[in-house]
Every structure is written in structure tokens, then in C-alpha cells.
Amino acid sequence: MTFSYKYERPALAVDCVVFGLDDDDLKVLLIRRDIEPFQGRWALPGGFVRMDETVDEAAKRELVEETGVGRVFLEQLYTFSALDRDPRERVVSVAYFALVNLSDHRVKAATDAREAAWFATSDLPALAFDHEIIVDKALERLRGKVRYQPVGFELLPPKFTLRMLQRLYEKVLEKALDKRNFRKKVLAMGLLEELDEVEQDVAHRAARLYRFDKKRYRELEKQGFDFEL
Amino acid sequence: MTFSYKYERPALAVDCVVFGLDDDDLKVLLIRRDIEPFQGRWALPGGFVRMDETVDEAAKRELVEETGVGRVFLEQLYTFSALDRDPRERVVSVAYFALVNLSDHRVKAATDAREAAWFATSDLPALAFDHEIIVDKALERLRGKVRYQPVGFELLPPKFTLRMLQRLYEKVLEKALDKRNFRKKVLAMGLLEELDEVEQDVAHRAARLYRFDKKRYRELEKQGFDFEL
Numbered sequence: 314m315t316f317s318y319k320y321e322r323p324a325l326a327v328d329c330v331v332f333g334l335d336d337d338d339l340k341v342l343l344i345r346r347d348i349e350p351f352q353g354r355w356a357l358p359g360g361f362v363r364m365d366e367t368v369d370e371a372a373k374r375e376l377v378e379e380t381g382v383g384r385v386f387l388e389q390l391y392t393f394s395a396l397d398r399d400p401r402e403r404v405v406s407v408a409y410f411a412l413v414n415l416s417d418h419r420v421k422a423a424t425d426a427r428e429a430a431w432f433a434t435s436d437l438p439a440l441a442f443d444h445e446i447i448v449d450k451a452l453e454r455l456r457g458k459v460r461y462q463p464v465g466f467e468l469l470p471p472k473f474t475l476r477m478l479q480r481l482y483e484k485v486l487e488k489a490l491d492k493r494n495f496r497k498k499v500l501a502m503g504l505l506e507e508l509d510e511v512e513q514d515v516a517h518r519a520a521r522l523y524r525f526d527k528k529r530y531r532e533l534e535k536q537g538f539d540f541e542l
Numbered sequence: 543m544t545f546s547y548k549y550e551r552p553a554l555a556v557d558c559v560v561f562g563l564d565d566d567d568l569k570v571l572l573i574r575r576d577i578e579p580f581q582g583r584w585a586l587p588g589g590f591v592r593m594d595e596t597v598d599e600a601a602k603r604e605l606v607e608e609t610g611v612g613r614v615f616l617e618q619l620y621t622f623s624a625l626d627r628d629p630r631e632r633v634v635s636v637a638y639f640a641l642v643n644l645s646d647h648r649v650k651a652a653t654d655a656r657e658a659a660w661f662a663t664s665d666l667p668a669l670a671f672d673h674e675i676i677v678d679k680a681l682e683r684l685r686g687k688v689r690y691q692p693v694g695f696e697l698l699p700p701k702f703t704l705r706m707l708q709r710l711y712e713k714v715l716e717k718a719l720d721k722r723n724f725r726k727k728v729l730a731m732g733l734l735e736e737l738d739e740v741e742q743d744v745a746h747r748a749a750r751l752y753r754f755d756k757k758r759y760r761e762l763e764k765q766g767f768d769f770e771l
Binding site: 314315316317318319320321322323324325361362364365366367368369389391392394395396403405407461 | 543544545546547548549550551552553554590591593594595596597598618620621623624625632634636690
């Protein structure tokens, strides 16, 4: 069975840039390609859009298939359409970026199941297609977004220390931040709920745990409050 | 002649949200459709992507065809892919938004040539397809962008008064701004070049003209300066 059209059409795909943060680095999830083109190369998880799904749904489906986690932060990034981005034929790709919490065990399990791995954004291998350009665009978006929207928390476990939060900003923005200034700014926003708990199993002095107060943020947002860090 | 594929494919189109600012309002350029579907309804300028052009090139081409102006601010907005957005068949549309200076006579001339018109964003007619959703998304992006990037100047003539600049921000952000505060903030950034000219042909006292110093902005940007208004 084939499908015929009066005019030539590009194929339509989605690609997902999945970011995670571990103790060392900001990381991106890559899958090793087992077919041509670019067989053996690392690539972003993705695939063709089906006729019965929107591009959002296609990205969500690919993400569940590749990471095993359905409820993650997922946002459309940009549509890439260079004529020669796929050597087989013309493929236009709608790229998404996702933020996952690497301490969530479901993420780990799914990515162990096939040849997938997390790579530090500062030390990526050569990627298939135009995926290096897509990752760069995603990093640029993430850097812009963490400052003006509380999306960074998606990369952290639900309970985190201020040190973990600062490290997140330092890794994403690629610069050292002054500890006192950072804490003052963060706490002044009134969006962190201080918990009656401290972190467990750490070599250094156990620090206080905090939680991001999403409900409070929604309220403040309605009143015209601008998040800024 | 037809083109056959193993899997069904959506058609790929671009749609452009072209913003302009006149003395009264922030406006959007619309074209009246002369064919079905939605015959007689107003719609965004746009069309199908050709196989020998990227989506950026398709948007530029449509924009030149519809506005007569090639060198305008044009940026990819978002890709819309609801299954039923076009009643004929599945069409995925990559939307763009453009900012034009309405005092540029070339813009006027081209839009007079066919049934096209500028509508106030606050008073749009019923639009074809999902174009109302696309316009809303473009307005949201424009509101976010004018505050953190100097894109608003694209809507003004090269030489403008501070009053014109404030009105631009008030129209885009849909709120009144304090004149003294606004001027202080704008001038403190050091991005406006004060000219030895005043505005012409005005009923009120002629005000000083300014120019946006793009070169200075590029320099400051490299030093990590953040535009904010």
C-alpha cells in the first residue's frame, strides 16, 4: 500500500532533547543508532509523526518509549528543516526539550534497557543528522528559561537543598554564582517551602531540605509576579 | 504526476503573524480568503512549503509576496499540528511572527494591492482555521520578547520619540506605564542615541528624536548585558 499526493511532501518527525542533572553535570539522553544512516552514532531519541497524533503527542510517545516516564516537563523547541539534514530524503523535524529528574528510578530503568546513555552537555560525542545544532538550540532555550520561569526545579528531586539548587543554576548557566547572593535572591521570592527534614546519607553536614511551592507560584503569577533568578 | 510514499504524510505549510504599530493600535496583517475552505474569511498570510526551500525560506517568500518587504524581523514561533485544523486534509503549519514598521511606504503599497488589511489585535474578526490560536501565541511571544530583547524597535521608524516608544510598550503589554519611570529606565540602558532633530508636522510641541544604537547593543550583549524594560 502506498499514499499518493499531487505535490511532493517532506516526511515529518520529532526529536527530543532530554536534559537531566546528576552530581557532576547537566546531561543529555542519547540513543545509539543501530541502523543506517549514521549507524553506530549517537542521536537524539525521536521518530516519525503518525497521522493520528499531533506533534506534541508524538514527542510524548517517543519520550515514554525512550525514558519510561510519561509525566515530565516537555515543551516544543523549534522546527528544523534544512534540505539535507537527512541523507535518505527530506525530513522536517519538530524538536522538543524535556527536563527529567535523574534521581527518579523509573528514568534509569528504561534507559538501561537499550543502548542509551547520558552524556555531559560539555562533552558530547559526534551526533547523527543535525542533532548537534538541535542540542545547542535546546541549551540556549534552557538557559533563557531557567532565569525567567521556575522550570529548573524539574531537574531536581521534589526535596532539595539550596546547594543542589545553586549547582543546577551554575551548571545550566555555566558560571559560578555567589552563594550568599543566590540564597538571598532565592529565598526572597517566597517560593521555597522549608521542610522539617535534612538530607540523608551525605559525607558533609546534612543540609536543610526545601520544596518548590508550585501553588504559591501560580497565585503570584496571576498577580503579575515575575520569576527571576 | 503524483508522488507516492509508503506511509501517509501530512502537508506542510507556513503561516505568518505580521505585527505593525500605527498611531492607534498594535495591528495584525490579514488576507481575505478567496477560495474554500473558509472562503470570505480573514486569515494569516501563508502557504505550502516547497520541497526546495526550508520553512524559514517559505515564510520569507510568503512575507515578500504579501507585504512587499523582504528585510523585516522574522522569527519562528511554533508548529501547529491539531489533527482537524484544516478540513480538507491534515496540514501541519510552522508559524512565524514578523515585526514591520508601518510607516515604511513599501509595506503599505503591497498590502493595498490585494484584499489585505491591518486589524487591531484587540478587535480581530473571526479567523480561518486555527489562526486565532496562532495569533494568541504570537502575542504571548511578543509580550515576553519586548521586555528582554530589543525587538520592539522593529515596529518603530528608525527615528522615534520617547513618547512613541512608550506607546509601543503600552500597546504590546496592554497596560499604562509611568512616563518618568519608563524614560529613566530606557535612557539608563544607554542604548538610545539622542539626535539633533525633532519630530516634524505634529500639532503638539515637537519632541526630540532618538535612534536605537544596535552596534552599542551588540557590544554590551557580548559583555553579558541583559536588556530589560
